[in-house]
Amino acid sequence: MPTVRPYRASDWPRFITLETETGVDSLRDASDEFRATFRERWPEQLKTMYRWADHGPTTPGSLILVLETDAGEYAGHIWLTDYEDFFSAQPKLFITTIALEEVHRGKGWGTILMQRAELEARARGLSTIGLGVDASNHGAVKLYERLGYGVTRMSMERNLGK
Numbered sequence: 001m002p003t004v005r006p007y008r009a010s011d012w013p014r015f016i017t018l019e020t021e022t023g024v025d026s027l028r029d030a031s032d033e034f035r036a037t038f039r040e041r042w043p044e045q046l047k048t049m050y051r052w053a054d055h056g057p058t059t060p061g062s063l064i065l066v067l068e069t070d071a072g073e074y075a076g077h078i079w080l081t082d083y084e085d086f087f088s089a090q091p092k093l094f095i096t097t098i099a100l101e102e103v104h105r106g107k108g109w110g111t112i113l114m115q116r117a118e119l120e121a122r123a124r125g126l127s128t129i130g131l132g133v134d135a136s137n138h139g140a141v142k143l144y145e146r147l148g149y150g151v152t153r154m155s156m157e158r159n160l161g162k
Contacts, residue, residue: 002075002109004116007064009054014074015064016043022099026134029159057081063120067100067113076100078113080120083130093121095131098140110143 007015020042024035050057056064061082067075079096098113121129131149133140 002067002069002104002112004065004067004112007056007066007077011066011074011077012054015066015077016046018074018076018099018101019046019097022097026137028134028136061124062096065113065116065120067104067109069104074101075104075109076113078117080117082124082126085128085130090128091126092128092130093117093124093126095129098131105139110140111147114143114147 020039023038023042027035027038030038046052050059050062052058056062057079059081063080064077065080066077069075076099078098081094081096082091083094084091095114095117098110098117100109100113117129121127129149130152131144132155133144135141
């Protein structure tokens with residue numbers, strides 16, 4: 001059974017590799033050039049936007065939890081951040097990222113991370129968890145729906161070309 005622990009500085013290489021690939025996967029309609037630019041820029045953008053330190057993001061209310069296999073190998077992570085809903089001003093916990101190494105998907109480990117997010121929200125006195133998901137990520141959408149998440153807002157785009 002996997003275990004969940006706080007992020008450590010030594011997790012950076014595995015974290016940033018998985019975090020970057022998760023981001024690239026969400027760019028389903030992007031050109032190869034755009035994906036390459038994202039891969040190149042994301043580590044520094046992440047460090048700047050979230051005021052990254054060796055122990056992870058220093059943005060208030062931000063926490064990264066790492067999922068490890070029985071053998072102590074990095075299997076994935078969940079990144080949680082406090083936020084205030086723009087429309088209601090209600091404080092919520094936001095799942096900034098949840099990511100599992102491909103070899104560990106379909107084992108119920110995403111559910112373990114999501115349940116840990118619920119525990120963290122309750123510990124912070126928060127009653128709502130929000131997240132964003134790419135509409136084409138059917139596995140993730142099914143997981144979230146199975147866990148009781150529903151659509152509250154939608155984001156739509158139209159590509160006008162160059």
